[in-house]
Amino acid sequence: MPKTLFESLYLCKTETDVDALISGNAYLKDALNWFPIGENESNFSIIENQQSNPIAALVEKVTNSIDATLMKKCLELGLDPKSKDAPKSMDEAIELFFPDNKNWDLNTFRRKQAEDIQIIADGPTKQSSVIIYDNGEGQHPKDFEKTFLSLMRGNKNEIHFVQGKYNMGGSGAIVFCGNKGYQLIGSKRFDNSGNFGFTLVREHPLSKDELETKKNTWYEYLKIDREIPSFDISELDLNLLNRKFKTGSIIKMYSYQMKGISGFAQDLNQSLNEFLFKPVLPIFTIDTKERYPNNKVLETSVYGLQRRLEEEKDYVEDWFSEEYEDTLFGKMKVTCYVLKAKQEGKTVKETKADIQRRYFKNNMSSLFSMNGQVHGHYTSEFITRSLKYNLLKDYLLINVDCTKMKYEFRKDLFMASRDRLKNGTKAEELRDYLRKKLTKSKLDDINKRRKDSIGLESEDTSELIKSFAKNLSKDSELFKLLQNTLKLEEKSKEKPEKKEHAGNRPQEKQQKPFKPERFPSFFKLQHKANSPIPVPTGGEKTLRFETDVEDHYFDRTDEPGDLQVSILRVKRTDSKGGNKQGNEKEPGELLNIIKSSPDKGTIKITFNPDIELRQGDEIEIEASLKGAGNDFFQEIVFLKIVDPEEKKQLAPKEEEDFTNIGLPELVRVSQEQWDDLESHGISMNYDTVMNPIASGDILEKIYVNLDSNVYLNYRKKLKNEDQIIVAQKRYIASVYFHSLFLYMITKKKNYRLSLVAENNDEEITIDDYIRDVFDSYYSDFLLNFGMEQLIGTLDD
Numbered sequence: 001m002p003k004t005l006f007e008s009l010y011l012c013k014t015e016t017d018v019d020a021l022i023s024g025n026a027y028l029k030d031a032l033n034w035f036p037i038g039e040n041e042s043n044f045s046i047i048e049n050q051q052s053n054p055i056a057a058l059v060e061k062v063t064n065s066i067d068a069t070l071m072k073k074c075l076e077l078g079l080d081p082k083s084k085d086a087p088k089s090m091d092e093a094i095e096l097f098f099p100d101n102k103n104w105d106l107n108t109f110r111r112k113q114a115e116d117i118q119i120i121a122d123g124p125t126k127q128s129s130v131i132i133y134d135n136g137e138g139q140h141p142k143d144f145e146k147t148f149l150s151l152m153r154g155n156k157n158e159i160h161f162v163q164g165k166y167n168m169g170g171s172g173a174i175v176f177c178g179n180k181g182y183q184l185i186g187s188k189r190f191d192n193s194g195n196f197g198f199t200l201v202r203e204h205p206l207s208k209d210e211l212e213t214k215k216n217t218w219y220e221y222l223k224i225d226r227e228i229p230s231f232d233i234s235e236l237d238l239n240l241l242n243r244k245f246k247t248g249s250i251i252k253m254y255s256y257q258m259k260g261i262s263g264f265a266q267d268l269n270q271s272l273n274e275f276l277f278k279p280v281l282p283i284f285t286i287d288t289k290e291r292y293p294n295n296k297v298l299e300t301s302v303y304g305l306q307r308r309l310e311e312e313k314d315y316v317e318d319w320f321s322e323e324y325e326d327t328l329f330g331k332m333k334v335t336c337y338v339l340k341a342k343q344e345g346k347t348v349k350e351t352k353a354d355i356q357r358r359y360f361k362n363n364m365s366s367l368f369s370m371n372g373q374v375h376g377h378y379t380s381e382f383i384t385r386s387l388k389y390n391l392l393k394d395y396l397l398i399n400v401d402c403t404k405m406k407y408e409f410r411k412d413l414f415m416a417s418r419d420r421l422k423n424g425t426k427a428e429e430l431r432d433y434l435r436k437k438l439t440k441s442k443l444d445d446i447n448k449r450r451k452d453s454i455g456l457e458s459e460d461t462s463e464l465i466k467s468f469a470k471n472l473s474k475d476s477e478l479f480k481l482l483q484n485t486l487k488l489e490e491k492s493k494e495k496p497e498k499k500e501h502a503g504n505r506p507q508e509k510q511q512k513p514f515k516p517e518r519f520p521s522f523f524k525l526q527h528k529a530n531s532p533i534p535v536p537t538g539g540e541k542t543l544r545f546e547t548d549v550e551d552h553y554f555d556r557t558d559e560p561g562d563l564q565v566s567i568l569r570v571k572r573t574d575s576k577g578g579n580k581q582g583n584e585k586e587p588g589e590l591l592n593i594i595k596s597s598p599d600k601g602t603i604k605i606t607f608n609p610d611i612e613l614r615q616g617d618e619i620e621i622e623a624s625l626k627g628a629g630n631d632f633f634q635e636i637v638f639l640k641i642v643d644p645e646e647k648k649q650l651a652p653k654e655e656e657d658f659t660n661i662g663l664p665e666l667v668r669v670s671q672e673q674w675d676d677l678e679s680h681g682i683s684m685n686y687d688t689v690m691n692p693i694a695s696g697d698i699l700e701k702i703y704v705n706l707d708s709n710v711y712l713n714y715r716k717k718l719k720n721e722d723q724i725i726v727a728q729k730r731y732i733a734s735v736y737f738h739s740l741f742l743y744m745i746t747k748k749k750n751y752r753l754s755l756v757a758e759n760n761d762e763e764i765t766i767d768d769y770i771r772d773v774f775d776s777y778y779s780d781f782l783l784n785f786g787m788e789q790l791i792g793t794l795d796d
Contacts, residue, residue: 050172068136141197341681388696
């Protein structure tokens with residue numbers, strides 16, 4: 001009977017099928033055969049208050065499968081997972097349990113390994129059920145209630161090489177299983193001992209009496225004769241890829257609610273790649289011919305967004321990393337990927353849509369990951385509001401690796417559900433830290449390069465300003481709005497530039513072409529001095545080291561390099577005298593350190609002294625760059641803590657002159673200039689009226705399209721050249737000033753704008769909003785209905 005019941009449940013395609021099976025089965029209908037998960041009828045709030053996103057909840061299931069696979073390997077080697085001999089991290093576990101893991105970069109080997117964890121689609125495409133199989137440790141039927149069906153037991157808390165800790169994450173997916181929470185769980189122990197056990201989980205259906213006495217329902221599971229039902233197997237045919245089920249675990253979630261996800265091999269695969277930025281094991285996502293008879297690709301492996309970004313070089317313009325070591329949080333690595341603004345053969349709009357679909361399907365622009373799994377994120381608002389890189393908003397992906405953070409900091413950063421950041425002090429401190437560091441990183445150069453590469457000349461707006469400001473009182477509310485929301489031109493701009501005499505002009509140093517190597521052959525400090533290098537207290541000092549290794553040496557997935565910085569000795573200047581050995585303190589406890597990835601043969605290391613160091617202290621530092629094999633290249637550096645440099649006395653600020661308000665630059669664009677703008681990520685075609693460019697909240701330029709359909713259609717009605725000249729002036733002035741005031745008012749009122757999308761509401765910037773307004777009917781209205789016409793309609 002148990003085998004027949006399991007097979008009947010497994011063959012159900014949707015929760016409607018499960019309903020029908022329950023109504024016709026005496027064991028399933030009997031309320032006495034159902035028991036609350038975690039032995040707690042108040043489990044509803046615990047289970048419901050986990051992941052808010054169905055993909056994030058699904059990822060927790062996958063994470064459990066990865067943990068189970070690592071546990072099996074550990075037990076097969078005869079190691080106690082909680083002992084000192086067991087691996088201390090996931091990376092250590094992979095190296096020990098899978099010595100051939102480097103082969104997974106090759107598709108054949110990766111697919112073979114991915115067969116051990118499979119995510120399989122079942123049921124109709126509109127009500128997809130999800131099957132998750134793993135060839136992991138599995139559980140005995142008698143242990144189900146301590147593992148699959150427990151809450152907050154902390155089963156994995158003493159095992160350092162797995163991701164799970166509290167035995168809760170797997171239950172978060174139940175709330176997305178249709179409307180009734182149906183989830184089938186089956187498992188057999190990896191060593192083939194004992195029976196195959198199974199149970200069905202559901203939301204408890206409240207009876208009429210319970211509706212009057214209970215505030216909440218609860219989640220429960222099936223037992224028959226007060227035991228987890230089980231039966232003996234040698235193997236089961238469960239429609240897995242290239243194998244039959246022998247041991248491990250299998251879970252089926254009926255009618256799983258994933259809005260915007262249909263095909264598993266494409267849609268779900270892309271979402272999982274985002275949430276599993278760098279999974280330690282590859283995974284299969286599998287669809288079926290029954291669901292998609294015309295789809296040629298039905299199985300694809302998930303191996304993380306990081307590897308996809310490395311492989312898809314047609315999309316990535318540049319990437320780099322910085323590693324931070326700070327007393328605030330411990331250690332953290334941040335990697336920035338900048339995507340190309342325009343793909344060959346595609347418009348900017350098409351490129352943006354393609355990038356959104358491939359890399360930002362879940363609107364996650366800044367990822368916070370632990371052991372490769374995303375635990376929280378920022379949307380693109382971090383890029384526009386904090387970094388103020390509006391041009392990079394749709395083209396920048398940041399991964400913040402928090403694996404090596406201090407536990408004390410990390411526990412206050414993430415929710416226990418591991419799908420979002422807490423809104424607390426630690427999160428605010430980290431956001432501010434990232435803002436300060438990234439705006440001084442290579443990212444700032446990339447943003448400036450994008451701005452400067454837009455070669456169209458803007459015209460002088462002084463005539464527009466004079467006409468506009470002629471009758472504008474300095475005491476008016478309108479002028480105050482301008483003053484408060486626009487940057488005002490500084491008087492220094494009016495000062496004539498200093499002319500350089502030919503004799504004083506420094507000659508430009510000709511750069512040798514850089515020829516990168518896969519591994520470094522040398523590593524040395526630039527401009528090495530005989531005396532200690534001064535580092536100001538409260539300030540920082542950046543040292544540059546020369547090498548010949550390729551730019552992505554620290555960030556590539558295949559044979560990545562490493563740079564270690566250690567303190568060898570600290571010489572104090574206090575009254576006690578003597579020297580301290582460096583091993584008493586980690587570098588991050590005395591010096592906050594930033595290590596940048598190689599950039600055309602230069603590696604930067606920045607030192608910022610902690611408050612414990614005082615003026616006169618000397619530190620001996622060793623920087624060690626890993627080479628090929630067991631090679632290392634060391635450089636010894638001596639630092640000396642000195643008093644901070646005195647800030648230069650600023651000249652008294654001159655009174656602002658508001659006669660020339662710093663309006664954004666006006667740029668007229670004609671059709672022959674569209675391609676140049678498109679190549680730099682600024683959309684311009686017949687449907688485009690204007691495109692504003694801002695940095696953060698500062699509006700810098702307004703591109704006005706002189707060949708838009710709106711203007712060309714209006715111009716067709718005109719009879720002579722004079723009318724056309726007047727119409728063009730009116731068109732430019734209307735678009736420019738209406739854009740300006742829409743921008744100012746929206747900013748002044750502190751509106752937050754969002755666009756309703758299929759999966760999530762997407763936050764948009766003010767410039768995006770204004771561009772979309774003009775691309776609709778607003779500009780047509782401005783041209784065809786002036787103030788006189790509007791008043792005339794009222795008179796009529």
